[in-house]
Amino acid sequence: MQITFLGTSSGVPTRARNVSSIALNLPQRAEVWLFDCGEATQHQLLRCDVKISQIRRIFVTHLHGDHIFGLMGLLATYGMAGSPDRIDIYGPKGLDEYLRACQKYSYTHFNYPIKVHTIEPGVVHQEADFTVTCIPLKHKVPAYGYRVSETDKSGRFNLEKAKELGIPSGPIYGKLKNGEVVTLADGRVINGRDLCGETEIGRKFVYCTDTVFCENSIELAADADVLIHESTFAHEDAEMAFDRLHSTSTMAAQVALGAGAKELILTHFSPRYAPGNPIVLDDLLQAARAIFPQTKMAYDLMTHEIARRIN
Amino acid sequence: MQITFLGTSSGVPTRARNVSSIALNLPQRAEVWLFDCGEATQHQLLRCDVKISQIRRIFVTHLHGDHIFGLMGLLATYGMAGSPDRIDIYGPKGLDEYLRACQKYSYTHFNYPIKVHTIEPGVVHQEADFTVTCIPLKHKVPAYGYRVSETDKSGRFNLEKAKELGIPSGPIYGKLKNGEVVTLADGRVINGRDLCGETEIGRKFVYCTDTVFCENSIELAADADVLIHESTFAHEDAEMAFDRLHSTSTMAAQVALGAGAKELILTHFSPRYAPGNPIVLDDLLQAARAIFPQTKMAYDLMTHEIARRIN
Numbered sequence: 001m002q003i004t005f006l007g008t009s010s011g012v013p014t015r016a017r018n019v020s021s022i023a024l025n026l027p028q029r030a031e032v033w034l035f036d037c038g039e040a041t042q043h044q045l046l047r048c049d050v051k052i053s054q055i056r057r058i059f060v061t062h063l064h065g066d067h068i069f070g071l072m073g074l075l076a077t078y079g080m081a082g083s084p085d086r087i088d089i090y091g092p093k094g095l096d097e098y099l100r101a102c103q104k105y106s107y108t109h110f111n112y113p114i115k116v117h118t119i120e121p122g123v124v125h126q127e128a129d130f131t132v133t134c135i136p137l138k139h140k141v142p143a144y145g146y147r148v149s150e151t152d153k154s155g156r157f158n159l160e161k162a163k164e165l166g167i168p169s170g171p172i173y174g175k176l177k178n179g180e181v182v183t184l185a186d187g188r189v190i191n192g193r194d195l196c197g198e199t200e201i202g203r204k205f206v207y208c209t210d211t212v213f214c215e216n217s218i219e220l221a222a223d224a225d226v227l228i229h230e231s232t233f234a235h236e237d238a239e240m241a242f243d244r245l246h247s248t249s250t251m252a253a254q255v256a257l258g259a260g261a262k263e264l265i266l267t268h269f270s271p272r273y274a275p276g277n278p279i280v281l282d283d284l285l286q287a288a289r290a291i292f293p294q295t296k297m298a299y300d301l302m303t304h305e306i307a308r309r310i311n
Numbered sequence: 312m313q314i315t316f317l318g319t320s321s322g323v324p325t326r327a328r329n330v331s332s333i334a335l336n337l338p339q340r341a342e343v344w345l346f347d348c349g350e351a352t353q354h355q356l357l358r359c360d361v362k363i364s365q366i367r368r369i370f371v372t373h374l375h376g377d378h379i380f381g382l383m384g385l386l387a388t389y390g391m392a393g394s395p396d397r398i399d400i401y402g403p404k405g406l407d408e409y410l411r412a413c414q415k416y417s418y419t420h421f422n423y424p425i426k427v428h429t430i431e432p433g434v435v436h437q438e439a440d441f442t443v444t445c446i447p448l449k450h451k452v453p454a455y456g457y458r459v460s461e462t463d464k465s466g467r468f469n470l471e472k473a474k475e476l477g478i479p480s481g482p483i484y485g486k487l488k489n490g491e492v493v494t495l496a497d498g499r500v501i502n503g504r505d506l507c508g509e510t511e512i513g514r515k516f517v518y519c520t521d522t523v524f525c526e527n528s529i530e531l532a533a534d535a536d537v538l539i540h541e542s543t544f545a546h547e548d549a550e551m552a553f554d555r556l557h558s559t560s561t562m563a564a565q566v567a568l569g570a571g572a573k574e575l576i577l578t579h580f581s582p583r584y585a586p587g588n589p590i591v592l593d594d595l596l597q598a599a600r601a602i603f604p605q606t607k608m609a610y611d612l613m614t615h616e617i618a619r620r621i622n
């Protein structure tokens with residue numbers, strides 16, 4: 001699982017940072033899931049290894065322009081890139097109507113199926129390998145954080161050892177593979193776990209934006225391998241953060257700490273901290289690290305590999 | 312008057328060319344008028360000398376996404392850049408509704424006045440120095456070409472000469488300045504034109520996109536100093552041009568020739584002619600020049616000064 005930051009600025013683009021979007025690459029299936037799609041997200045895709053044709057799902061946190069104004073252009077271009085498949089889009093109430101209005105007035109007819117799912121707190125998408133859940137955050141408009149949890153995988157079943165033990169083949173093997181305890185016809189009791197390798201714990205990716213500090217973020221980010229949290233403001237500007245319902249870098253760090261996350265990556269920075277200003281982004285980073293040392297700061301086109309942990 | 316090409320690709324952005332937008336700089340008033348506003352137009356403004364805060368009017372040719380998907384982001388950013396003034400937007404029916412829907416669903420509230428004018432063929436904007444007219448073009452959806460005509464200015468009145476001739480000061484001077492013929496109290500007949508310098512012919516900027524070859528383009532571009540005309544396809548792909556109601560570079564050249572334009576600048580190129588393909592953009596240029604030698608090919612962030620002609 002690899003993350004590519006396509007935009008790390010809040011509100012407006014700068015020369016160095018575009019507005020919000022993150023690509024999550026699922027290499028198992030050569031599939032990309034996008035989180036938010038600010039204006040010029042498709043332009044950012046031209047500058048990195050993520051292919052627009054790989055996008056399969058788009059998760060939208062909220063309907064502010066810097067998170068959605070790139071959707072229509074990206075969806076139109078996707079339709080022209082090779083043989084378009086299908087795109088599922090998830091987001092708050094109003095997203096479907098927004099896209100329908102844009103299509104109507106711009107005379108846009110997509111040549112592939114698009115399904116817009118209006119999300120509610122809880123599971124928004126589930127398949128064998130992944131579950132995506134969302135939780136409401138605390139922003140000026142309805143906003144949701146997303147969590148992608150990879151399904152835990154039981155370790156490899158040791159077929160050779162099972163044969164050595166003289167376990168007769170048949171449905172028993174399936175039970176043992178699942179880690180169940182089985183009593184054989186000859187009376188021996190076999191614990192399937194002894195025949196399986198270590199369980200592979202699934203990876204957990206959590207994305208919280210836009211929001212001021214809130215308990216829901218901590219709940220969503222529990223035990224996350226990587227928490228990506230907005231960090232619009234510096235701690236010194238906390239008053240602005242509370243007023244506009246955005247986070248300081250220290251709020252993001254407190255969420256990571258409270259959630260027991262393995263790693264925190266800050267993003268969604270106000271352009272006011274550009275180099276040369278009294279407070280700069282490195283100050284935001286240092287303040288966060290004082291609370292949660294495993295903190296990184298995202299930059300545009302930065303990639304981050306979420307490593308698998310073996311328990 | 313200076314033109315800056317902010318996007319010269321048709322349909323989709325490429326690494327080298329963004330989708331449509333042109334800035335017309337009116338130095339007399341440090342004011343910029345934009346023509347079309349494809350996605351990431353505001354991003355292009357970060358890379359050139361045109362300041363977003365200078366934009367005063369936006370003229371939209373038609374509502375296809377590659378011409379309007381940058382509007383909302385640009386208008387939102389404009390509101391955050393310094394002290395926003397007011398923006399007038401001109402375009403076909405549906406533009407107002409499009410912008411209203413986008414504002415509604417994205418919870419966008421502009422902190423400055425925006426007035427959307429639904430255009431009809433004829434004069435769409437007039438002031439002392441400039442007149443903007445539009446004419447319907449021939450495209451899959453309602454599309455209009457625009458012409459900006461600078462008002463002719465009568466030459467400087469030679470006050471010294473008038474005094475030498477002993478013409479008494481008073482309202483007579485105003486008449487002479489206007490080039491009128493005046494009979495003085497002493498019987499002398501004075502032609503105002505003899506006291507005025509050469510008339511400064513106003514400059515004419517014409518922008519035709521998207522369209523297949525049509526007579527209206529020729530009418531709009533009559534005697535233009537610069538005609539900017541779409542050139543999506545090569546002459547070899549004329550069938551596609553007729554089918555999709557776009558122009559070949561040779562159609563653009565025929566319009567320039569028929570209109571007696573001084574100069575033609577091609578833009579809105581299909582990405583299919585990128586370097587390495589069987590037909591490349593230089594082929595489009597050469598084919599146009601065979602018909603209309605004063606042809607240039609636009610590239611992103613290219614600037615072009617429209618010089619004043621003195622008759």
Ligand SMILES: [Zn+2]
Binds near residue numbers: 062064139210
């Ligand atoms: Zn927001």
Ligand SMILES: [Zn+2]
Binds near residue numbers: 373375450521
């Ligand atoms: Zn078009």
